[in-house]
Amino acid sequence: MIKIQKKDFNPQIEIKRLSNSKKDIGAIVSFVGLVRERSKGKRLVSMKIEQYSKMLKKEIAKIEERARNKWKLEDVIIIHRYGLLKPGDRIVLVATASKHRKSAFGSCEFIIDWLKIKAPIWKEERSPSSGLWVKSRRDDFRKATEWKN
């Protein structure tokens, strides 16, 4: 299940939904990304998340499909928020469910790594004095492309 939304989500409720969806699940791994309070020494007031909505869901679906081809997964939840967020707010949830833990761990990390470099999302960090668009990191690109197909 993929959700793109402004509003917050409750990881516990989402994970419970995942574990209730099938009875053959032995492992769920989840990742929650949050807005940090400080960036490069500056205190953030907010983070604006911009998205290309018509492309975003398609791109996330492709990443999920790749993960499902690579690991045997029972279910997947990906939620990405957009709009104006504050430090401490949740940005993204990735939760993967499988029979055994290895597939759940691997696929969860794979999905978040690929969201970093493929999901059409841009973040603007707003401090009291300025707004700065977050730059993509070479390290994120390296990490995602290290996964073998």
Next chain:
Amino acid sequence: MKILYFSWIRTKIGKDKEVVILPKNVKNGSDLVDFLKTKGPKHADALKNKKVIRMAINFEHTALNHPIKKNDEIALFPPVTGG
């Protein structure tokens, strides 16, 4: 052709989308960027460095040298920072 702009490319140009009529010599994304740069100083500034411009054609990531057609929806943006 409909063109969408995102992130700092949008803020520098001062609009999130525009419709342009393509000249005949514009065959691919790179040609398109060169053409858009002639539309004014804001466009020229936002699009001056092709190394940091990424393109999507009809909601798919594509290389900047990919051919474009007049009915395509083109998006120009800096490298994404999802997750």
